[in-house]
Amino acid sequence: MLDPQRLRADIPAYADASRPTPVFLDSAGSSLPPQVVLDTAIEHLRREAEIGGYRAASERLDDLAAVKTAVATLINAEPASIALSDSASRAWSDFFYSVPLAAGDRILLSQSDYASNAIAALQRARATGAVVEAIPAAADGRLDVEALAGMLDERVKLVSLVHVPTNGGLINPVTEVSRLAHGVGALVLLDxxxxxxxxxxxxxALEVDALSATGRKWLRGPRGTGFLYVRPDLAATMEPGRLDLHSAQWVEPDEYLLAPDASRFEFWEHDVAARLGFGAAVRYLLDLGPDLVYSAIADRAAHLRVALPGIRGVTVRDLGETRSGIVSFTVDGIAPVDVRDRLLERNITVTVSHRGSTLLDMSARGLDSVIRASPHCFVTFEDLDRFTDEVAAVAAGR
Incomplete structure (x- = not known):
């Protein structure tokens, strides 16, 4: 069982007892890192200032390699299948832009796909003559697996699937999608x-071909970090759209040799301090026990989904059968940004998800924006009750 006192003691935001205790509910945006993440990153920046970035990085080669090992452990992969990146969007794009496309090819997007993914798909369709199509959602909001089965044919080259959308607690089916897509030779890219x-x-178990993720959200790493997983046998067949002297070697005046594994999706230059901090964040999660953390997040989200509907004028907007740690809601007559700002005055941090981020889903539901509360394991149930009390006060106009 997780120790709430240890969790709070590890977070600088809670260290100053003279300041009001914050209620932080934005781990779906950019979470609060534990102290070890700060210490790791700042220590390396100081070392760079002492001896220069090249020497400082050379001292940490084993530690940098260990970042991939930690990520691989977390997702049940091999370190060679991990490419470290500066964001989930970059990781997603690096893979997506490497998938060969031609006129008439089809790209399928999930109904809850993120704006960055959709924009990239539309750009490539415009450039190649490929076609972008949306997979309908089922009645409960999840991707409609039966509809997908009816859409698939040999022209489908890639299925873009968002595991958990940015605007609510929905969890999409992944393994079923992967098996159907692979039946027609399509690739599955999981956001x-x-x-x-x-x-x-x-x-x-998910059977995906590639997966992109960020460091700054639920993993509690620094901004500017993320990773791409690529199925090992697939990575060896793909040529990224951009290369440098890390992702490939210049072996002859007119010849280069690609890196043999997922590192072909990496560039040589990167933020070493942030990457080391990211590794510390992943190891911190592994040390706590991922299943304990996942369970704690689920319990806190479930608590909110019980409490919020009891407030007059509040509507929880989450879809899906089983749900994630993101709780979305609206307050009658008050714009979500105003609710967010009024809560911030009370030292409570939430964020707002706008229609443009998940255009297809939000348009289908007639929503312009929703408030998003995303409690991590370090949030206490007392924090959650304080939050719901303040939401009630805002909803009542107090």
């Missing part, structure tokens, strides 16, 4: 930026 760190991720 796991909102699930990695709060839900169990096993790439072998």
């Amino acid at each position: 796991a930026c909102q699930s990695t760190g709060q839900l169990p991720i096993d790439v072998a």
